[in-house]
Amino acid sequence: MGARMTQIRWGILGASKFAREHMGPAIHAAKGAVLAAVASRTPQSVAPFKDFAAGCRAVMGYDALIADPDIDAIYIPLPHHMHVEWTVKALNAGKHVLAEKPIAMQADDFDRLIAARDASGLLAAEAYMIVHHPQWQRARQMVADGAIGRVIHITGGFSYDNSDDPQNIRNQAATGGGGMRDIGVYVLGSARYVMGADLENISAKIRWESGFDTFASMQGNMGEATYSAYVSTRMHPHQEMVFHGSEGLLRLTAPFNANIFGEARIELHQPNLGLRVEKFPAANHYVNQVEAFGHSIRNGAAYPWTLEQARGTQEAIDTVLAIGTDLT
Structure with a gap:
């Protein structure tokens, strides 16, 4: 270069x-x-x-x-x-x-x-900054290494409430507003990153407001695991991702806004009430993202989140928005 x-x-x-x-x-x-x-x-x-x-x-x-x-x-x-x-x-x-x-x-x-x-x-x-956070890199490695056995079910949730800000671009249909486009990428993309699989056999339920979604729940299959998640822009703030396996459970407590929503932690729940907690207090996924981008430019290294990977998440979002049963 x-x-x-x-x-x-x-x-x-x-x-x-x-x-x-x-x-x-x-x-x-x-x-x-x-x-x-x-x-x-x-x-x-x-x-x-x-x-x-x-x-x-x-x-x-x-x-x-x-x-x-x-x-x-x-x-x-x-x-x-x-x-x-x-x-x-x-x-x-x-x-x-x-x-x-x-x-x-x-x-x-x-x-x-x-x-x-x-x-x-x-x-x-x-x-997509979360793939640059060590908690997600660690979660993917743990699942791949069999730390929780065979992954049977994945659950996710991400919500906040911006109902008091009607001029926000996230509350405008014309500017791509709604929960699925804003935060659906997190509950979907993070699971796809860990599992290395797309969401298939999708079903969904959606609550609409002025042409954009304020609540969406979605289900389907991701690899051999079943999947269930929701996002909302009209609910008390919450975020969590859980990978439930045959031999343990992996829980990320602040998966998307690490050290802002809460402490970045991975909980590995094991048999006989065993619990191992890993914490990541110093990690900044935004800084990591910039450095990874620069490393790819300078050295030709593979970037951790390609346009093709991003497209897979968008395909799932498109499907949820297109087929979701109207709850309005």
């Missing part, structure tokens, strides 16, 4: 709250990365980024950022429905791209993303 790629110079497309609070600081903290610029229509909105990354430049407009010769990689935290368009534009402009999840609104959109990635020879990926 040449000497200039020893430090990957990142630009962020839009001065979003999430970028300001999580991914901006993660890019700044990651080894081999520098937060070089943030694009915004209002330069003053870039000022908070300069508080932790003094050298960060304000760039007027998204097109200007992806055309900037001093930027190597683009991070996209825009509303869901804008991800595909700007990922393709950035790839065509010669930039590597990390776009927030869900990177696409429907599985068919991945055709454009994969074609643009392959034509450019650049790295394009969904910012």
